[in-house]
Amino acid sequence: MKRVALLLAGCGNRDGSEIHESVYTILALSKAGAEIVYFAPDREQYHVLNYLTGKPMPEKRNILLESARISRGNIKPISQANLNDFDALIMPGGAGAGKNFCDFIIKGTDGTMMPDVKEFIMAVHKAGKPIGAICIIPAILMLMFKNTGLKITPGLDKEWLNTGKKMGVEVEMKSSSEITVDEKFRIVSTPAFMNDAPFNEVYQGIEKLVNKILEWI
Numbered sequence: 777m778k779r780v781a782l783l784l785a786g787c788g789n790r791d792g793s794e795i796h797e798s799v800y801t802i803l804a805l806s807k808a809g810a811e812i813v814y815f816a817p818d819r820e821q822y823h824v825l826n827y828l829t830g831k832p833m834p835e836k837r838n839i840l841l842e843s844a845r846i847s848r849g850n851i852k853p854i855s856q857a858n859l860n861d862f863d864a865l866i867m868p869g870g871a872g873a874g875k876n877f878c879d880f881i882i883k884g885t886d887g888t889m890m891p892d893v894k895e896f897i898m899a900v901h902k903a904g905k906p907i908g909a910i911c912i913i914p915a916i917l918m919l920m921f922k923n924t925g926l927k928i929t930p931g932l933d934k935e936w937l938n939t940g941k942k943m944g945v946e947v948e949m950k951s952s953s954e955i956t957v958d959e960k961f962r963i964v965s966t967p968a969f970m971n972d973a974p975f976n977e978v979y980q981g982i983e984k985l986v987n988k989i990l991e992w993i
Contacts, residue, residue: 777811778993780986781862783854783896784816784843785873789969791825792839794870797910797968798846800979801868804986813862816843817892818853822875839876854896863993865900866986869911869968878916885942889919904962906992908985911968918943921961928963929956931970953980957988964988 782801786792805812818840824833844851867873874881877893889897897920900907909917914928923944930936932949940947948956952973955966966981967973 777809778864778990779811779813779862780805780989780993781813781815781857781865781900782847783865783867783893784814784839784846784851785870785876786816786821786837786839786842787845788825788827788842788872789870790827790830790872791821791823792842792870792872792876793846793868794872794911794969795846796975797868797870797978797982800982801866801908801910801986804979804983805866807983808986808990810986810990814843814847814851815854815857815896816840816851817876817890818855819892821872854892857896859899859903859905862905864906864908864989865897866908866989867910867913867916869913869970871912874912874916877913878919880912880915880919885918885939887919889916894920901961906962906964906989908989909963909965910982910985911966911970914965914967915939917963917965918945921945924961926961926963927956927958928965929954929967930965931967933970951977951981953977953984955981955984955988962992
């Protein structure tokens with residue numbers, strides 16, 4: 777059975793992983809008969825937001841514990857990940873991933889990756905395992921693969937074309953039902969909720985991404 781790792785950033789699109797994108801990925805993998813293994817950083821998340829007001833709350837939460845809400849408790853810290861235990865990696869998006877995996881949301885193209893996440897993703901890449909990037913994750917991979925010519929899609933906003941030129945990557949404008957495939961880097965991306973798209977289109981794109989990833993393993 778093909779085994780795919782999901783890297784989660786918490787629970788909730790504004791301060792963790794986007795829940796719908798996470799569930800759609802899980803559903804698509806389940807439909808395809810793949811086994812899922814879950815990972816997340818074991819550290820404090822950037823902040824906690826009140827989803828009614830959008831304002832920060834005076835509390836702290838752990839990324840791993842929050843991610844366990846999505847994985848139904850079956851999850852390990854990335855520090856315990858073994859590359860032999862999975863064949864590919866997929867990362868759902870959410871603004872929280874752009875805060876808990878890196879500081880792209882805060883610093884933009886001058887941002888940097890969090891060391892634990894960078895080490896994990898780079899180990900997967902160097903092992904030749906396919907990577908699926910959803911929503912904001914393509915922007916995070918831009919930080920990792922600056923000036924490499926990586927081909928990726930963060931959505932339909934044309935400002936991403938300028939961002940891509942600045943960071944030395946090739947940006948494709950795609951709808952949420954579409955994917956971009958980089959055969960050289962073995963990376964598949966889809967915009968999901970980076971576009972103002974209905975839920976069914978987001979699922980279509982994620983399912984296409986999942987199926988392409990599974991073709992490679």
